[in-house]
Amino acid sequence: MVLALEGEAPALAKLLRSEGARVLGLMERVELRLAEVAAGHGAPLATHAGDTIAAGGKRLRPLLVLIAAADAPGDAGGAVRAAVAVELIHSATLVHDDVLDGAALRRGHPTVVSAAGRALATATGDLLFSRAFAELAASGHREQVAALSAASTALALGELRQREDAWDPTVSPQRYLERCELKTARLFQAACELGAHQCEGGAIAALGAFGRSIGLAFQVLDDVLDVTGPAERTGKHRGTDLLDGTVTLPLILARQQDSSLATTDLRALSGPADAERLCDAIAATGALEEARTHALELVADAKAALPTLDSFRRRALELVADAVAERYA
Amino acid sequence: MVLALEGEAPALAKLLRSEGARVLGLMERVELRLAEVAAGHGAPLATHAGDTIAAGGKRLRPLLVLIAAADAPGDAGGAVRAAVAVELIHSATLVHDDVLDGAALRRGHPTVVSAAGRALATATGDLLFSRAFAELAASGHREQVAALSAASTALALGELRQREDAWDPTVSPQRYLERCELKTARLFQAACELGAHQCEGGAIAALGAFGRSIGLAFQVLDDVLDVTGPAERTGKHRGTDLLDGTVTLPLILARQQDSSLATTDLRALSGPADAERLCDAIAATGALEEARTHALELVADAKAALPTLDSFRRRALELVADAVAERYA
Numbered sequence: 001m002v003l004a005l006e007g008e009a010p011a012l013a014k015l016l017r018s019e020g021a022r023v024l025g026l027m028e029r030v031e032l033r034l035a036e037v038a039a040g041h042g043a044p045l046a047t048h049a050g051d052t053i054a055a056g057g058k059r060l061r062p063l064l065v066l067i068a069a070a071d072a073p074g075d076a077g078g079a080v081r082a083a084v085a086v087e088l089i090h091s092a093t094l095v096h097d098d099v100l101d102g103a104a105l106r107r108g109h110p111t112v113v114s115a116a117g118r119a120l121a122t123a124t125g126d127l128l129f130s131r132a133f134a135e136l137a138a139s140g141h142r143e144q145v146a147a148l149s150a151a152s153t154a155l156a157l158g159e160l161r162q163r164e165d166a167w168d169p170t171v172s173p174q175r176y177l178e179r180c181e182l183k184t185a186r187l188f189q190a191a192c193e194l195g196a197h198q199c200e201g202g203a204i205a206a207l208g209a210f211g212r213s214i215g216l217a218f219q220v221l222d223d224v225l226d227v228t229g230p231a232e233r234t235g236k237h238r239g240t241d242l243l244d245g246t247v248t249l250p251l252i253l254a255r256q257q258d259s260s261l262a263t264t265d266l267r268a269l270s271g272p273a274d275a276e277r278l279c280d281a282i283a284a285t286g287a288l289e290e291a292r293t294h295a296l297e298l299v300a301d302a303k304a305a306l307p308t309l310d311s312f313r314r315r316a317l318e319l320v321a322d323a324v325a326e327r328y329a
Numbered sequence: 330m331v332l333a334l335e336g337e338a339p340a341l342a343k344l345l346r347s348e349g350a351r352v353l354g355l356m357e358r359v360e361l362r363l364a365e366v367a368a369g370h371g372a373p374l375a376t377h378a379g380d381t382i383a384a385g386g387k388r389l390r391p392l393l394v395l396i397a398a399a400d401a402p403g404d405a406g407g408a409v410r411a412a413v414a415v416e417l418i419h420s421a422t423l424v425h426d427d428v429l430d431g432a433a434l435r436r437g438h439p440t441v442v443s444a445a446g447r448a449l450a451t452a453t454g455d456l457l458f459s460r461a462f463a464e465l466a467a468s469g470h471r472e473q474v475a476a477l478s479a480a481s482t483a484l485a486l487g488e489l490r491q492r493e494d495a496w497d498p499t500v501s502p503q504r505y506l507e508r509c510e511l512k513t514a515r516l517f518q519a520a521c522e523l524g525a526h527q528c529e530g531g532a533i534a535a536l537g538a539f540g541r542s543i544g545l546a547f548q549v550l551d552d553v554l555d556v557t558g559p560a561e562r563t564g565k566h567r568g569t570d571l572l573d574g575t576v577t578l579p580l581i582l583a584r585q586q587d588s589s590l591a592t593t594d595l596r597a598l599s600g601p602a603d604a605e606r607l608c609d610a611i612a613a614t615g616a617l618e619e620a621r622t623h624a625l626e627l628v629a630d631a632k633a634a635l636p637t638l639d640s641f642r643r644r645a646l647e648l649v650a651d652a653v654a655e656r657y658a
Contacts, residue, residue, distance in 0.1 A: 041482075100447065126425060126488070127485035130458075131482055133481070142466055145469075149466050152455075155459075157456060159448075159455070
């Protein structure tokens with residue numbers, strides 16, 4: 001199979017092709033199962049959720065499950081189910097986020113909300129949430145359900161936090177990082193924990209901490225990309241998050257450097273051109289490098305703190321971390 | 330404690346007071362835990378979800394869990410958690426339904442969506458879903474998570490089905506009942522199954538079938554109430570569901586009797602006065618009695634099919650069934 005993240009992580013793809021046949025085989029089963037789930041609940045879900053799942057991107061979260069579970073005994077059915085569950089939670093969140101943002105496109109495909117309306121999109125997201133837990137229930141133990149529901153709770157709390165803090169010029173770096181932890185890092189953490197749960201002596205806590213750190217870095221770099229663009233790469237105008245009132249680390253750090261930015265009200269941005277100008281002003285302060293440096297430190301620390309593992313798992317996880325770090329490159 | 334359904338089910342309340350001290354004690358723990366969950370996730374949830382949980386109504390679903398679990402060993406902590414989980418799923422659904430309907434009030438309280446907007450309400454519903462599974466994960470086994478996620482999947486599918494069938498004059502009684510099964514009956518079924526799971530020899534399938542039948546009857550009678558009112562009892566105008574395009578059993582049966590109704594387009598209803606006139610026309614066909622008779626048969630069959638249980642559980646379940654039947658009285 002062709003890995004979804006082939007283009008962005010050639011070294012990881014190469015390792016998986018040479019030594020990761022098992023992980024690639026499991027990922028193929030994950031894709032088949034995701035397609036089955038999308039097709040197995042009637043026409044509305046097949047039409048709308050199918051697109052969302054298919055357009056879900058790089059499959060980074062299920063890949064983390066499968067790499068962490070690379071030593072799982074037997075046919076690793078539990079690892080496949082856990083990977084599917086994590087991706088379904090991620091897809092559910094995307095569907096609901098698009099409802100909230102009224103987004104028309106995601107990765108070039110029409111969103112569920114734009115194609116079918118708010119009602120269908122809300123119910124579709126609910127269905128994907130429910131199927132995630134059903135998937136895990138078929139083979140997961142209590143601790144695994146707890147890990148997934150903790151992550152799914154965190155996602156919802158992160159969304160609430162984002163709405164609560166929207167447009168607020170006083171959001172601190174600390175508060176921003178807490179939101180990233182809730183919105184993004186906890187699901188990466190759960191992915192690694194669920195994978196580790198599949199193996200004897202799976203180093204659950206240590207792999208969870210690794211997942212959390214690279215998830216945090218992933219979100220910070222995503223927020224840097226919102227400011228840097230280019231639009232051809234991100235699929236949206238520069239500053240889209242800022243236009244939505246989302247106060248991200250580049251803006252927070254830039255405000256500490258440039259007093260004119262400290263008094264900028266995001267509500268006053270009148271459109272994409274204004275947002276692009278704000279992005280340029282943020283870039284001029286050096287805040288992007290500062291945010292990027294913070295993310296790269298998170299990645300480096302996560303790699304350094306990886307527990308003792310077999311050589312394949314260790315190298316694969318390091319290359320996932322590198323792929324996250326290189327998002328900005 | 331005062332039972333939430335005291336007024337509507339005096340015989341059940343009396344039985345619980347005389348012989349159901351344990352169930353009442355467990356219900357008190359459920360209420361405390363629901364309040365804890367609402368308060369335990371920051372200000373937005375406490376404000377908005379707290380109201381929804383508090384206004385959640387008669388607590389019929391958690392009561393079913395606790396009655397079915399009346400024989401549970403030890404402190405019945407698993408039964409309390411299962412009852413909390415079921416009520417949280419129900420609350421999540423209410424919050425999302427209100428988003429979809431743009432409802433301003435639920436049982437006299439402002440809805441989350443009217444108080445805080447769509448974004449917060451969608452995230453609040455997601456949070457309640459997630460907490461339901463977290464609650465169950467703390468003590469539930471795989472089969473219990475499977476039962477809850479099956480019910481939660483059904484709820485979402487029922488919502489999708491309702492949107493799919495909205496305004497459609499060709500919806501058959503069979504298709505209507507399938508929707509009720511998804512939207513309502515499966516969560517009642519899961520409540521009974523989860524309760525039975527707590528006991529040795531808990532007659533899981535039989536109690537699940539009982540819950541499914543009374544859940545189905547509950548929804549049919551709810552749809553009858555939408556047509557009969559009175560508004561003082563239901564808290565909404567007669568025909569509110571019809572105005573929303575929801576094709577319910579009274580309308581389906583009335584259309585078979587009255588050819589002028591068969592050609593009525595719900596989209597042509599211009600407001601509450603029109604909807605009330607349609608309700609009167611439905612009532613004139615005898616469709617309400619027919620729908621009610623169907624519901625009462627479901628309840629009678631459910632009672633007759635109850636498995637052999639100790640006397641308290643059997644009588645308590647029969648009285649729950651009676652309380653459902655008497656919703657229309």
